Amino acid sequence: MTDQTPRVQLLLTGNEIMSGDTVDSNSAMIAKRLDELAIGIYRKVTVGDDPALLQQELTAMAANADLIIVNGGLGPTVDDLTAEILAAAAKVSLQEHPQAIAHLQQWCAGRNLELNAANLKQAMLPEGCQIVDNPIGSAVGFEMNMDGCRIICTPGVPSELAAMLDIIVASLAAEREQPVERNIMRLQTFGLGESSAQQIISDNIPDWPASVELGFRAGAPQMEIKLSINSNAALDARQRCRGHIDDLFGDHVIGEGDTLLAARVLDLLRQRGETLTTAESCTGGLIASMLTRIAGSSDGFHAGFVTYANDIKQAVLDVPQDDLDTHGAVSEQVVRAMALGALEKSGADHAIAVSGIAGPGGGSADKPVGTVWLAWGSSDKLRTRCLCWPVERSLFQTMIAAAGLDMIRRSLLGIDEEPRYFRQRKAR
């Protein structure tokens, strides 16, 4: 391949994608991996398992693309038509491919399975194609040329596609005459919206360099900021951009790459040999669950309490009945007592306690749905805050659980500045 960026199209096949039974996440995966080589996809067509239509699309695409990635239809069943259609479109025959047979034999042997007729179908490939290895599945990928267009066929199973993309991206990179200098820095943030982050950057960094491409990916609870460059010559410019971002809202940056808030908190705890406990009411175990999703979480997290009912707050965490009666479960007094109770019962160094109204019911004029008290810190330095985050129940729980983890992250890092969402989500 020359160094000119190829025109790439994507052809997806599968009745389950057309029917809506499956949401297509494969094409986003392919797009992200190609973006590492600064290759964009300019058009994508999705059709069901219809041979005539597939062949027609493929032929039309080949006239307007340098590279087509076909996804799906490599499996052993009768709906899996990709090899047949490619052979027909390229006017070549289907042949048993020795490398594909060898792969299938090895795959079956590793699973104590007999090689059956359905599997053998997966080795019938268009004459003259090259195999692309499938490190984890039975269906090999393959590539071939048709009318000057390169066509790579990949499996629909997401884990198999991911493994094969490693091979494809490495091979595309190796074919470049110049090494690929595309480099994407991803920053994970919490507590910033896409439009507010964009606004802060535009207002404060008017001379943002053209060589550094800025992108955002909004998620819940985290938002990703992408700083992409296409040449090593822009590395310094990017470092300056990163520095600007740190100056403007670096306390909201959790880490680089895929860093999750819970993983960052566990890392900080591990560095200090300390532990965290949780006392959850409205988040109902979600903070504990976010922590324990992370492998190795047992180093920093030993105990969590879900005290959903008032009498449980009292019985399990020794929250004074007086505080519950006088101030209600959603109050500074109660959330503070929950945190202290959890610290004492667990012997942990740090605690997060949360009590709020997730809705849709349970709100009042005084404490509307979305009102939540947070307590965080250690027994000698416990801080509290009331926020109002009136969104749908499940999103509320996600954002509040993350806010709790974020406050521990900030306190472990010694960040005293209040996060922006404290101002934006201030309770009335």
Next chain:
Amino acid sequence: MTDQTPRVQLLLTGNEIMSGDTVDSNSAMIAKRLDELAIGIYRKVTVGDDPALLQQELTAMAANADLIIVNGGLGPTVDDLTAEILAAAAKVSLQEHPQAIAHLQQWCAGRNLELNAANLKQAMLPEGCQIVDNPIGSAVGFEMNMDGCRIICTPGVPSELAAMLDIIVASLAAEREQPVERNIMRLQTFGLGESSAQQIISDNIPDWPASVELGFRAGAPQMEIKLSINSNAALDARQRCRGHIDDLFGDHVIGEGDTLLAARVLDLLRQRGETLTTAESCTGGLIASMLTRIAGSSDGFHAGFVTYANDIKQAVLDVPQDDLDTHGAVSEQVVRAMALGALEKSGADHAIAVSGIAGPGGGSADKPVGTVWLAWGSSDKLRTRCLCWPVERSLFQTMIAAAGLDMIRRSLLGIDEEPRYFRQRKAR
């Protein structure tokens, strides 16, 4: 519209979908809603915000479709090009649409906002188009005819699309000369794979009626079975199919529609006025979190314990130190003691306790990664079981948390039969 099924194509636009920053869930949503009218989508094209390409696709599509649904590009920013492109393709002008202006004025008034130029752009629509109301957003949808093809333009924001699809689907249904008799029954199941469910049905119901379409949607932890019919004449046949399914594996059916396992358990508890508590080690709060995601969960769930470390199992749930020392944390004795401890501390009627090895570390020859002990029931009828479910950590937690809830569901329903996954996931 006549009663002949229209040929439908979908045109999606947006750089964020092409770049992979956003996974497109909108087209699955549209497909599922049209399926209610037995309308399938036979082809879907996705392109970035490129006016020339968009117009070319639209014109080509219109020659091969009765209905095109366009999604995206209705917003207020300069990338939002749908109206402009449609006008150009249909060779009409863009005009300020009075109904769209009225909608925008009302929308802004409700938010105390001034109507600005960016908003006004959203009211510039192709001459002769009809408005489709947007019940929640500022951007109205619109529809028009082009070369005998009906084109409906919808917003890219998923919640706005969902609201607009209610209107579109109702309007398509009302236009039918014959009432739509399409009827989809969805059954939620736990503990069955797609291929095993398909196999059981093929083996046991050889005379499955052609009038009842069978479909599956595999998810984690639940799998959905769809029984669709296109005529009320098939209602009886479907009822018989449902009966067959109940006979074959009805104990794995959680409920109809969107029923979640946790919601079903909470309903069963509510019917009896009883409560459930959780004592979680390897699932780390996920069971509690699944329960408290459901609005109104406080009726049946008051307390949960995440006892991740051994000394916490002892300190918080009174698990005998002897059992921990002699049998280890992943043992029948410990999981039983955890359940009894949680029952006693919480005063609940039922408990789920879980202790296992989620991995990737922590396994041994004797207790490999994926080994887990479950205890469930009440203090006078507590049952236990060891399973081995060696999958990736996060999936393991999801499946085991669901298995715990499923055992409570079964015990509340008085189902004594063991689920299929007990045999399949038997620990060695």
